[in-house]
Amino acid sequence: NGKQPGDRLPNERELMEQFECSKGTVREALKSLEVQGLVRIKTGPNGGAVLERVPYEKASQLLRNFLHFDQPTGPEIYALRTLVEPEIAALATPRLQDEDFARLESLVACCETPASNFDERMQQRIAELEFHVVLAGCCDNAMLAFIGRFLNDMIRDLVIFKKAQLPEQQEFSCANLNYHKQLMDAFRERDADRARELMREHMQSAEHFNRELEGQLQK
Numbered sequence: 001n002g003k004q005p006g007d008r009l010p011n012e013r014e015l016m017e018q019f020e021c022s023k024g025t026v027r028e029a030l031k032s033l034e035v036q037g038l039v040r041i042k043t044g045p046n047g048g049a050v051l052e053r054v055p056y057e058k059a060s061q062l063l064r065n066f067l068h069f070d071q072p073t074g075p076e077i078y079a080l081r082t083l084v085e086p087e088i089a090a091l092a093t094p095r096l097q098d099e100d101f102a103r104l105e106s107l108v109a110c111c112e113t114p115a116s117n118f119d120e121r122m123q124q125r126i127a128e129l130e131f132h133v134v135l136a137g138c139c140d141n142a143m144l145a146f147i148g149r150f151l152n153d154m155i156r157d158l159v160i161f162k163k164a165q166l167p168e169q170q171e172f173s174c175a176n177l178n179y180h181k182q183l184m185d186a187f188r189e190r191d192a193d194r195a196r197e198l199m200r201e202h203m204q205s206a207e208h209f210n211r212e213l214e215g216q217l218q219k
Contacts, residue, residue: 009039009049056146060153067154074214077154078207080147082200085132088148089183089199092138093192100138104184107131111177114170121173125159128176172209179205 003009010018015026030049033039037054041047096104107127115121129152136148179202186194 003051005051005053007051009051011048056149059146060150063150064153064157072154074155074158074210075207077151077158078203078210081151081155082203082207084144084147084151085135085203086196086199087141088132088135088139088144090192090196091141091144092135093187093195094190095138095140096187097138100134101184101187103134104131104180104187107134108177108180108184111173111180115173122159124173126156128173128180129156129159131180169209169213172206172213175205175209176202 009015009030012023012026015021016023019026030039030041033049034041037052037058039049040052041049107130110127111124115124132152133149136145136152139145139148179198183195183198183202186198
């Protein structure tokens with residue numbers, strides 16, 4: 001009925017009358033909505049149920065739980081990224097603001113110095129993924145933005161889960177850094193077509209390296 005996050009739902013008595021049910025049923029229903037992240041229950045004289053936007057983190061975690069037993073592989077995730085990320089890059093290009101450029105530049109800078117130890121390598125892997133999360137946040141297609149962020153979450157889970165096994169991937173790191181620098185140039189020039197093409201090449205490169213990594217881990 002057009003209600004938006006922040007709007008109040010009718011009070012308990014009104015809900016009981018509207019749905020012809022008991023106070024216990026109304027409270028149980030509101031509690032279920034609260035667990036799902038759809039409402040926030042405020043207590044006190046001016047309390048009641050307030051509509052909430054489901055946090056991205058909650059939605060992503062639930063979907064990752066759903067896929068837990070299917071255990072999508074790195075190559076499967078990268079195959080989908082290759083389709084999604086180029087469009088996110090193109091859509092984000094005209095929308096990037098000064099603070100977005102600053103954040104992207106700091107993430108690129110984080111990866112410019114070769115990692116000297118395992119923890120630094122892990123930090124750089126996460127920074128590379130965060131670069132793509134920033135772009136998804138600037139994309140005005142809600143479905144693409146969600147899928148992009150979700151796929152990056154999936155890769156981050158894989159990286160963290162397999163971190164003890166991960167070999168040095170200097171060539172992969174150099175390729176990622178090179179593509180991110182070229183993408184920054186395209187973003188500054190507001191060249192969406194160039195950003196799309198660069199991101200497609202970047203994802204194809206990443207997919208290739210990931211297949212090599214999977215082969216190493218299986219051995």
